[in-house]
């Protein structure tokens with residue numbers, strides 16, 4: 479089975495709908511046909527201002543949400559990035575084959591550094607995509623399921639794999655991004671021109687997996703739409719309604735055309751009510767299961783420790799090969 483790797487940052491108390499629709503649903507669905515490795519990327523999360531105690535809690539909460547959503551540790555390796563030292567080791571090697579200008583072109587860095595200001599921008603945020611390339615390349619990953627916002631980072635991982643291979647000899651597999659066109663970008667409910675993101679100015683456009691369903695329903699009922707009253711998918715002319723239809727379609731696992739037919743001639747209020755029900759149906763069991771898992775942190779830590787053992791074992795041959803090729807002494 480093709481090797482799959484993906485990661486998510488533990489940077490909030492709850493995953494948001496964009497993480498769920500753009501990534502996690504695919505992670506769950508891909509477990510049968512791929513050999514998946516899923517990672518809570520806590521080292522990436524320290525590149526912006528954060529609180530250490532909170533990070534530790536969020537690392538567990540993020541892992542618990544993966545499990546609650548259906549990640550099965552029998553089929554998938556699930557672990558925390560900082561538990562496997564080879565990520566940081568490979569990061570250093572890859573950093574020395576990455577051009578400064580190449581890293582400076584990453585649009586997410588440009589956005590984030592602008593948002594945080596020069597004072598709060600650290601070098602970790604700048605080299606972030608190199609660590610991400612290390613995550614991926616370490617496991618000879620073939621497929622990386624992500625949302626649209628990660629496309630450029632995966633392109634860099636491919637470039638670095640090819641460059642290393644041509645400079646030092648065939649070592650890495652060149653990975654492919656797996657981006658599902660319809661769901662790769664979930665938009666902010668209040669600002670359907672921008673992607674849904676935890677760092678949006680207003681909280682009203684962000685749906686969280688672990689939120690009280692009443693809060694979520696209220697946000698959906700207040701979502702920005704348009705004035706023509708027609709329930710029809712048209713990303714350019716009707717971004718708000720199209721976003722609601724996309725979310726509905728993924729969560730209910732129904733084609734958009736079906737939803738257009740069902741809601742034809744009915745108002746946006748009906749569509750929103752229907753969507754709020756579907757979101758509640760999907761998120762309620764995940765929230766309950768997450769809380770159950772968090773009630774037994776020792777068991778959760780045991781699962782993650784076992785995942786880290788598996789990941790370490792799988793990373794070992796790659797980091798050894800890399801060290802040999804770049805001229806670092808290797809134990810016989």
Ligand code: TYM
Nearest residue numbers: 484485486487496497500501610624625662663664673674
């Ligand atoms: P992160 O933690 O920001 O997001 C996790 C996943 O959620 C997707 N996503 C979205 N998809 C659709 N619509 C949205 N509004 C939306 N917001 C977020 C992201 O595309 C991502 O798939 N750099 C990565 C984490 C990472 C990683 C990796 C991913 C580190 N190493 C190696 C893959 C492979 C990130 O910050 O994702």
